[in-house]
Amino acid sequence: xxxxxxxxxxxxxxxxxxxxxxxxxxxxxxxxxxxxxxxxxxxxxxxxxxxxxxxxxxxxxxxxxxxxxxxxxxxxxxxxxxxxxxxxxxxxxxxxxxxxxxxxxxxxxxxxxxxxx
Amino acid sequence: xxxxxxxxxxxxxxxxxxxxxxxxxxxxxxxxxxxxxxxxxxxxxxxxxxxxxxxxxxxxxxxxxxxxxxxxxxxxxxxxxxxxxxxxxxxxxxxxxxxxxxxxxxxxxxxxx
Numbered sequence: 001x002x003x004x005x006x007x008x009x010x011x012x013x014x015x016x017x018x019x020x021x022x023x024x025x026x027x028x029x030x031x032x033x034x035x036x037x038x039x040x041x042x043x044x045x046x047x048x049x050x051x052x053x054x055x056x057x058x059x060x061x062x063x064x065x066x067x068x069x070x071x072x073x074x075x076x077x078x079x080x081x082x083x084x085x086x087x088x089x090x091x092x093x094x095x096x097x098x099x100x101x102x103x104x105x106x107x108x109x110x111x112x113x114x115x116x117x
Numbered sequence: 118x119x120x121x122x123x124x125x126x127x128x129x130x131x132x133x134x135x136x137x138x139x140x141x142x143x144x145x146x147x148x149x150x151x152x153x154x155x156x157x158x159x160x161x162x163x164x165x166x167x168x169x170x171x172x173x174x175x176x177x178x179x180x181x182x183x184x185x186x187x188x189x190x191x192x193x194x195x196x197x198x199x200x201x202x203x204x205x206x207x208x209x210x211x212x213x214x215x216x217x218x219x220x221x222x223x224x225x226x227x228x229x230x
Contacts, residue, residue, distance in 0.1 A: 093161075108162070
């Protein structure tokens with residue numbers, strides 16, 4: 001089975017510029033996650049989608065970050081304008097979800113390494 | 118809010134040594150627990166998981182973890198590490214009800230041949 005696809009793999013931008021990341025989850029996975037992983041830290045959830053609805057975006061800096069998941073499949077994450085502290089790896093993951101609401105294991109993409117200069 | 122603590126940030130072991138990585142979580146209700154591993158240059162991938170039942174869980178590559186509810190712990194173990202186990206290990210907890218999965222800060226394991 002194909003894994004989670006992400007693009008681009010690397011991006012270098014200047015502060016105040018905008019950037020967008022794309023994710024294609026594993027076919028049939030209803031839940032899609034975007035994480036930010038800063039060097040030396042664990043992944044931090046930015047937003048979680050269940051199909052095309054948002055389940056949790058409590059840690060998404062909404063003044064500059066936005067995400068959408070049209071038609072419940074692919075997703076894009078955008079940063080506008082970028083700040084130096086946004087330099088991180090942005091991970092996309094997908095999973096099935098059980099009727100109890102508990103998640104199955106997540107499958108991660110390769111990530112996009114963003115450097116803001 | 119749930120939280121996850123991994124006490125060892127960097128562990129260095131010789132090959133054939135035994136490994137135990139600590140993981141503690143804060144949520145008092147029913148939890149699902151995971152260990153993920155990230156080998157150098159590779160994606161995060163699942164090592165093992167606990168949903169219910171036998172608290173001793175076996176995963177890939179000879180790893181196991183024990184869920185001790187009274188201690189809010191889910192420590193990862195391997196009796197004899199190999200050089201190929203060099204990686205970063207993340208503990209994660211999901212408290213259900215469509216709650217987010219929270220990751221620990223990770224433990225970097227370096228195995229010396």
